[in-house]
Amino acid sequence: MIDVLFFAELQEAAGKANMTIDAAGITVSDLKTNYLNELAIENIDQAMVAINEEYAEEDSIIKSGDVIAFIPPVSGG
Amino acid sequence: MDKHFWITDQRIDINDCISKVTRAEAGAVNTFIGTVREFTKGKRTLYLEYQAYASMAEKKLTQIGEEIAAKWENTETAIVHRVGRLEISDVAVVIAVSTPHRNDAFEASRYAIERIKEIVPIWKKEHWEDGSLWIGDQKEKISYKKGVPVEEDMRND
Numbered sequence: 001m002i003d004v005l006f007f008a009e010l011q012e013a014a015g016k017a018n019m020t021i022d023a024a025g026i027t028v029s030d031l032k033t034n035y036l037n038e039l040a041i042e043n044i045d046q047a048m049v050a051i052n053e054e055y056a057e058e059d060s061i062i063k064s065g066d067v068i069a070f071i072p073p074v075s076g077g
Numbered sequence: 078m079d080k081h082f083w084i085t086d087q088r089i090d091i092n093d094c095i096s097k098v099t100r101a102e103a104g105a106v107n108t109f110i111g112t113v114r115e116f117t118k119g120k121r122t123l124y125l126e127y128q129a130y131a132s133m134a135e136k137k138l139t140q141i142g143e144e145i146a147a148k149w150e151n152t153e154t155a156i157v158h159r160v161g162r163l164e165i166s167d168v169a170v171v172i173a174v175s176t177p178h179r180n181d182a183f184e185a186s187r188y189a190i191e192r193i194k195e196i197v198p199i200w201k202k203e204h205w206e207d208g209s210l211w212i213g214d215q216k217e218k219i220s221y222k223k224g225v226p227v228e229e230d231m232r233n234d
Contacts, residue, residue: 007130074199075213077190
């Protein structure tokens with residue numbers, strides 16, 4: 001199982017803050033294309049991705065139990 | 078609480094942040110206070126809403142402290158960022174840096190705020206009289222929506 005978190009405008013676009021996906025050993029890119037496509041989240045490709053709270057690449061492999069966060073461009077401060 | 082880098086949903090106590098870095102070796106404590114601005118290029122903000130991925134944000138703030146320690150000798154840094162609804166003039170962020178000499182303290186606190194705007198997962202939603210929007214990249218590498226709001230509204234310097 002993979003936990004997925006959405007923030008800010010992506011959270012509003014997804015209609016939820018988080019979801020759990022029954023998958024493992026997929027890439028970040030697979031996650032977006034094959035598991036999140038039905039949510040049709042605009043701008044998800046502009047978001048950075050963090051795996052277990054560290055920024056990750058599109059081809060990073062996600063393991064079962066990982067927490068994946070989609071991080072739209074930040075605007076703190 | 079002895080955390081030097083933290084996210085809070087409460088009003089920020091500026092002195093608490095400063096006292097975390099005050100020490101005998103320091104000859105300078107530079108404090109940056111980021112507040113909620115009412116007007117941006119003539120457009121009126123009613124209030125702001127900040128959201129954070131708090132656990133990761135605290136890690137990334139800690140990383141910024143480590144970067145500062147590596148770049149400037151003998152620094153102590155504390156950073157707190159508030160989330161939730163903030164009214165005009167409320168304090169959103171406080172950065173306190175202490176160093177033996179003043180120049181490093183100025184430079185390091187400037188570095189800290191710029192890095193926050195690059196890597197720390199915190200987002201701001203502007204609520205205007207005529208609508209609201211999550212603000213995208215303040216460094217303007219990405220423009221989220223064409224036209225509304227106009228590009229100047231996206232800036233946050």
